[in-house]
Amino acid sequence: MEISRRDALAGAAALAAAPMLAANDAKAAAPIVDKQAPSFYRYKVGDIEVTVVSDGRFTFPLEDSFILNARKDEINAALEKAFLPRDVFTIYFAPLVINTGGKLVVIDTGNGPVAKVNNKGSNGLLVENMVAAGFDPKAVDMVVISHFHTDHVNGLLAADGTPAFPNAEVLVPAAEWKFWMDDGEMSRAPAGRMQGLFKNNRNIFDAALKRKVTPYEWNKEVAPGLLAVETIGHTPGHTSYVLSSGSGKVFIQSDVTNNPNPFATHPGWHAFFDQDADMAEKTRRRIYDMVVAEKLLVQAFHYPFPGLAHLEKDGDGYRVVPMPWNPTI
Amino acid sequence: MEISRRDALAGAAALAAAPMLAANDAKAAAPIVDKQAPSFYRYKVGDIEVTVVSDGRFTFPLEDSFILNARKDEINAALEKAFLPRDVFTIYFAPLVINTGGKLVVIDTGNGPVAKVNNKGSNGLLVENMVAAGFDPKAVDMVVISHFHTDHVNGLLAADGTPAFPNAEVLVPAAEWKFWMDDGEMSRAPAGRMQGLFKNNRNIFDAALKRKVTPYEWNKEVAPGLLAVETIGHTPGHTSYVLSSGSGKVFIQSDVTNNPNPFATHPGWHAFFDQDADMAEKTRRRIYDMVVAEKLLVQAFHYPFPGLAHLEKDGDGYRVVPMPWNPTI
Numbered sequence: 001m002e003i004s005r006r007d008a009l010a011g012a013a014a015l016a017a018a019p020m021l022a023a024n025d026a027k028a029a030a031p032i033v034d035k036q037a038p039s040f041y042r043y044k045v046g047d048i049e050v051t052v053v054s055d056g057r058f059t060f061p062l063e064d065s066f067i068l069n070a071r072k073d074e075i076n077a078a079l080e081k082a083f084l085p086r087d088v089f090t091i092y093f094a095p096l097v098i099n100t101g102g103k104l105v106v107i108d109t110g111n112g113p114v115a116k117v118n119n120k121g122s123n124g125l126l127v128e129n130m131v132a133a134g135f136d137p138k139a140v141d142m143v144v145i146s147h148f149h150t151d152h153v154n155g156l157l158a159a160d161g162t163p164a165f166p167n168a169e170v171l172v173p174a175a176e177w178k179f180w181m182d183d184g185e186m187s188r189a190p191a192g193r194m195q196g197l198f199k200n201n202r203n204i205f206d207a208a209l210k211r212k213v214t215p216y217e218w219n220k221e222v223a224p225g226l227l228a229v230e231t232i233g234h235t236p237g238h239t240s241y242v243l244s245s246g247s248g249k250v251f252i253q254s255d256v257t258n259n260p261n262p263f264a265t266h267p268g269w270h271a272f273f274d275q276d277a278d279m280a281e282k283t284r285r286r287i288y289d290m291v292v293a294e295k296l297l298v299q300a301f302h303y304p305f306p307g308l309a310h311l312e313k314d315g316d317g318y319r320v321v322p323m324p325w326n327p328t329i
Numbered sequence: 330m331e332i333s334r335r336d337a338l339a340g341a342a343a344l345a346a347a348p349m350l351a352a353n354d355a356k357a358a359a360p361i362v363d364k365q366a367p368s369f370y371r372y373k374v375g376d377i378e379v380t381v382v383s384d385g386r387f388t389f390p391l392e393d394s395f396i397l398n399a400r401k402d403e404i405n406a407a408l409e410k411a412f413l414p415r416d417v418f419t420i421y422f423a424p425l426v427i428n429t430g431g432k433l434v435v436i437d438t439g440n441g442p443v444a445k446v447n448n449k450g451s452n453g454l455l456v457e458n459m460v461a462a463g464f465d466p467k468a469v470d471m472v473v474i475s476h477f478h479t480d481h482v483n484g485l486l487a488a489d490g491t492p493a494f495p496n497a498e499v500l501v502p503a504a505e506w507k508f509w510m511d512d513g514e515m516s517r518a519p520a521g522r523m524q525g526l527f528k529n530n531r532n533i534f535d536a537a538l539k540r541k542v543t544p545y546e547w548n549k550e551v552a553p554g555l556l557a558v559e560t561i562g563h564t565p566g567h568t569s570y571v572l573s574s575g576s577g578k579v580f581i582q583s584d585v586t587n588n589p590n591p592f593a594t595h596p597g598w599h600a601f602f603d604q605d606a607d608m609a610e611k612t613r614r615r616i617y618d619m620v621v622a623e624k625l626l627v628q629a630f631h632y633p634f635p636g637l638a639h640l641e642k643d644g645d646g647y648r649v650v651p652m653p654w655n656p657t658i
């Protein structure tokens with residue numbers, strides 16, 4: 001719109017105002033847009049259509065406490081080797097919208113509208129980018145949650161605290177549900193971050209959703225073509241998925257690793273957000289060795305958008321090889 | 330729009346037509362979209378805003394003649410190592426729109442609207458994706474051409490044969506202009522592909538543009554912040570660019586390599602489209618060694634979208650490390 005107004009002005013008013021300039025020079029400069037493309041990306045897995053929808057990113061100063069068993073200079077060295085800036089860390093968030101042909105399924109919901117405001121629009125963008133991709137949140141049939149961390153569950157609620165996907169059944173891992181809803185676990189949880197997570201989950205699932213959720217078990221389909229797989233450690237009920245249709249297959253890893261630099265390249269590094277860090281590492285190595293052996297495609301919540309990649313073994317770690325972006329389906 | 334209509338229907342007509350179904354089951358399934366996101370991507374280089382705009386892709390059977398000094402089984406092995414399908418090859422095309430604050434500059438124009446029809450929408454998408462990114466082709470001030478191959482110049486013309494960027498000055502490398510407009514060179518060119526290229530260039534620059542172009546020299550700015558750099562071999566006047574503003578700098582390589590798999594990983598492989606293959610290899614190694622030593626960001630026309638990456642040395646070749654997608658500027 002701005003461009004058309006500018007063109008109209010350039011023809012008349014601008015020329016009149018600057019009569020000494022040649023017509024070409026009188027054209028106002030095109031405005032700097034300063035806004036990224038709505039970040040969504042589509043691909044097919046057999047007959048199933050996947051749309052990766054970015055919820056944005058979170059960039060924060062690198063603290064000594066970020067990785068429990070690596071020094072800041074070691075982390076910085078790993079970041080620099082990956083051509084990333086030192087002393088800061090960026091986490092990306094990529095929920096999925098999966099159309100099975102019969103059901104519209106959202107997997108994980110991002111940081112939600114409160115984070116969008118608090119973080120000045122750098123995350124909490126799922127719904128905005130879903131709408132840009134042509135999806136109406138009201139049309140979502142199922143929301144499948146991989147685990148109960150804020151960047152996966154907070155998007156369950158709209159800005160007014162009502163369900164963001166009002167017509168959707170909310171499916172949660174049975175083990176995750178049991179842990180976070182257990183009053184004993186909550187009472188024993190350390191103050192600070194863990195107590196905060198318990199409170200957040202009670203706010204969402206108790207107060208807002210009135211416990212209207214469907215717990216699901218591992219090794220069963222939670223939606224057509226979507227098999228739930230146990231990948232615990234990051235949380236007690238952390239779940240990944242195998243999505244398959246026809247000859248197509250993708251391993252949806254959730255948080256088996258976070259940003260691959262440095263967590264795929266250094267699978268032995270324990271981030272503070274892995275609740276059982278030893279188990280999380282064991283799961284990470286087991287899953288990535290399987291993915292490498294089977295040459296499986298991986299779709300990862302925390303890889304840089306669109307987060308679709310193969311993995312190869314590289315020394316003690318793994319190198320992520322992003323799938324080429326397909327500009328036409 | 331379809332979604333709103335569907336919701337309206339689901340409430341009344343659909344329920345009436347299928348009274349035996351529960352309300353939830355009566356909701357029609359969301360349609361499979363089967364269309365990729367408009368593929369554009371923005372980033373800043375100092376004060377300059379770059380928008381990478383995909384022109385699409387071209388996928389074709391891998392012929393023995395595709396690489397002159399590598400056997401098809403060697404090429405297939407390189408493709409499989411990169412998790413790419415064997416026996417086919419995909420070329421990606423990524424023109425740029427650069428807003429210097431004063432000038433809107435397009436670098437290379439893609440395959441053009443005729444290719445879009447012939448290739449069933451798989452390429453020739455520059456204008457369509459530019460419009461999706463908010464650019465009016467009439468607002469373009471300058472079109473800078475890196476070299477005179479069809480996937481770089483054919484988008485200079487609209488479907489009706491008139492200039493696609495009617496208000497833009499067209500800037501071409503002086504050496505490239507001299508070669509392709511030289512009647513002696515044309516008469517000595519081999520039949521087939523090279524004669525076809527000469528004819529195509531005469532059609533565009535003579536017949537359609539009436540030779541209204543501005544030849545530019547190397548080691549000079551062709552637009553504010555955009556320095557032209559000699560990178561010959563691929564063609565006699567093949568040009569790359571250094572784009573800089575403030576502390577920001579990107580090396581815009583044009584066709585120093587094509588798809589990095591296998592041409593960055595195997596810089597000694599000579600594709601049929603490198604006019605002087607020995608010189609092209611020499612340039613490729615010279616430029617990539619410089620890029621590695623200076624840790625320069627590379628923007629590449631034929632890398633998978635968005636084609637912004639760092640390079641690292643890997644044996645005799647180079648590994649491309651894509652920049653993480655920034656979902657918010």
